[in-house]
Amino acid sequence: xxxxxxxxxxxxxxxxxxxxxxxxxxxxxxxxxxxxxxxxxxxxxxxxxxxxxxxxxxxxxxxxxxxxxxxxxxxxxxxxxxxxxxxxxxxxxxxxxxxxxxxxxxxxxxxxxxxxxxxxxxxxxxxxxxxxxxxxxxxxxxxxxxxxxxxxxxxxxxxxxxxxxxxxxxxxxxxxxxxxxxxxxxxxxxxxxxxxxxxxxxxxxxxxxxxxxxxxxxx
Numbered sequence: 001x002x003x004x005x006x007x008x009x010x011x012x013x014x015x016x017x018x019x020x021x022x023x024x025x026x027x028x029x030x031x032x033x034x035x036x037x038x039x040x041x042x043x044x045x046x047x048x049x050x051x052x053x054x055x056x057x058x059x060x061x062x063x064x065x066x067x068x069x070x071x072x073x074x075x076x077x078x079x080x081x082x083x084x085x086x087x088x089x090x091x092x093x094x095x096x097x098x099x100x101x102x103x104x105x106x107x108x109x110x111x112x113x114x115x116x117x118x119x120x121x122x123x124x125x126x127x128x129x130x131x132x133x134x135x136x137x138x139x140x141x142x143x144x145x146x147x148x149x150x151x152x153x154x155x156x157x158x159x160x161x162x163x164x165x166x167x168x169x170x171x172x173x174x175x176x177x178x179x180x181x182x183x184x185x186x187x188x189x190x191x192x193x194x195x196x197x198x199x200x201x202x203x204x205x206x207x208x209x210x211x212x213x214x215x216x217x218x219x
Contacts, residue, residue, distance in 0.1 A: 088109065088112060088113075088155070088159070089105060089108065089109060089112065090148065090152060091103060091105065091106070091109065091148055091151035091152055091155060092104040092105045092148065093146060093147060093148045093150075093151050095145075096141060099143065099144070099145070100141055100142065100143055100144070101141075101142050101144065101145060101146050102135070102139045102140070102141050102142075103139055103140040103141075103142065103151060104139045105139075106120075106134075106138065106139055106140035107134075107138035107139070107140075108138075109155065113158075113159065113163050113171075114163075114173075114174065114175075115162065115163065115175055116175070117134065119162070119175065119184075120158065121134070121140065122200055123154075123158050123162070123200050124140070124142070124154060124158075125142075126200050126201065127154055127157070128142065128144065128146065128150075128154070130142055130143045130144045131143045159171070161197060161198060162175055162184070162186060162197050163175075163186070165186070165188035165190065165191065165193055165195075166193070166195055167188065167191050167193040168188060168190050168191045168193070170188055170189075170190040170191070172188065172189045172190050173186050173187060173188045173189065174186075174187050174189070175197070181196075183196050183197070183199065184196070184197040184199075185197065
């Protein structure tokens with residue numbers, strides 16, 4: 001039986017290594033050259049930032065700019081630069097009999113505030129918790145014993161809520177009623193600001209004998 005021949009070993013010589021290092025080195029050199037060219041271009045364009053012909057303007061302080069802003073506002077809106085003082089006459093309250101008082105200049109004060117008489121009456125009656133009506137001579141007749149200081153305090157509260165503008169503190173305002181929301185809106189004619197006034201709420205009301213009698217009749 002013939003002997004089996006051993007398979008021949010083929011030797012192709014030492015294996016050649018891939019030229020990764022050389023290729024990588026070549027790529028690095030090309031990249032370095034590209035970066036150098038980019039730096040040169042950046043240096044050329046960057047000359048605009050380092051241009052010696054550029055001159056720095058004046059530096060203004062904050063106080064100067066603020067005063068300049070106020071000056072422009074005053075020039076554009078001359079009414080805002082001045083404060084107009086409104087002088088309100090003190091309320092004149094006199095006794096009418098033993099259980100009533102009369103606010104003599106009530107109608108005149110309503111005209112000075114530019115507010116409808118009905119709205120002011122509603123506020124006065126709700127705050128005092130009493131009853132009242134307008135007499136033929138224009139004075140407001142109130143049930144109860146009230147002094148001028150009570151009417152003056154009430155008048156200040158009404159002016160703050162329904163007359164004075166919250167933005168510019170001006171009294172040059174009008175009171176209108178929104179048809180959709182049924183709320184009163186205070187509009188200023190100086191700064192054109194608008195705000196919704198609070199609804200009139202009833203103040204303290206002492207329960208009298210007549211109130212108890214009326215409650216018993218309803219029951």
